[in-house]
Amino acid sequence: xxxxxxxxxxxxxxxxxxxxxxxxxxxxxxxxxxxxxxxxxxxxxxxxxxxxxxxxxxxxxxxxxxxxxxxxxxxxxxxxxxxxxxxxxxxxxxxxxxxxxxxxxxxxxxxxxxxxxxxxxxxxxxxxxxxxxxxxxxxxxxxxxxxxxxxxxxxxxxxxxxxxxx
Amino acid sequence: xxxxxxxxxxxxxxxxxxxxxxxxxxxxxxxxxxxxxxxxxxxxxxxxxxxxxxxxxxxxxxxxxxxxxxxxxxxxxxxxxxxxxx
Numbered sequence: 001x002x003x004x005x006x007x008x009x010x011x012x013x014x015x016x017x018x019x020x021x022x023x024x025x026x027x028x029x030x031x032x033x034x035x036x037x038x039x040x041x042x043x044x045x046x047x048x049x050x051x052x053x054x055x056x057x058x059x060x061x062x063x064x065x066x067x068x069x070x071x072x073x074x075x076x077x078x079x080x081x082x083x084x085x086x087x088x089x090x091x092x093x094x095x096x097x098x099x100x101x102x103x104x105x106x107x108x109x110x111x112x113x114x115x116x117x118x119x120x121x122x123x124x125x126x127x128x129x130x131x132x133x134x135x136x137x138x139x140x141x142x143x144x145x146x147x148x149x150x151x152x153x154x155x156x157x158x159x160x161x162x163x164x165x166x
Numbered sequence: 167x168x169x170x171x172x173x174x175x176x177x178x179x180x181x182x183x184x185x186x187x188x189x190x191x192x193x194x195x196x197x198x199x200x201x202x203x204x205x206x207x208x209x210x211x212x213x214x215x216x217x218x219x220x221x222x223x224x225x226x227x228x229x230x231x232x233x234x235x236x237x238x239x240x241x242x243x244x245x246x247x248x249x250x251x252x
Binding site for chain 1: 171172173176177195201202203204205206232249250251
């Protein structure tokens, strides 16, 4: 009864709003988006190398495809960095960082590698980027008490990813 | 989403200073410069009762680990009545 009365008053003279939670969506964090983005970077490096080895392609088509691969590589390197930053900034709390003190250094390494993969076509750097994001994913799942496994991604470039055992 | 206070619930807060005795476990409504008006539960307070560490019931809820302690002058009031939607 009180609720109905207050609801009726609220429609006429709206009350002040307070948020009981602050992140939308609250608590939904998953490093898989960062891992896939990092994997995409390596895929683009591979496609760039393949394209470069093609002799019969026209100059116009070459530049068209190459610019698209570069754009996607840039975008996904930044996306992986962004996703890691969000989890690190919004999900990780002091107790997580106390338990996994290597996290801050690892996140910084991911930021550096994420910039480096944009500046280079060196696949090894791309692989290091994927691996660093994997390490971050492993720590993330460990904070939740969820075991992980490593398996090759079922698509090119088929590098190993860390998956939660759910 | 806090399982205690849900979207659409109403709360009545007391703004009368001498009637408010803040304790751990109380819910308070306060202003945060970044997040606006928030409602959170007191988890800890200092001896002078000027700094309040707050948290939510949900383990992923934003709390004082992220937003820092709440100062007394940020507090609008203490929840004295919670009217649930259903």
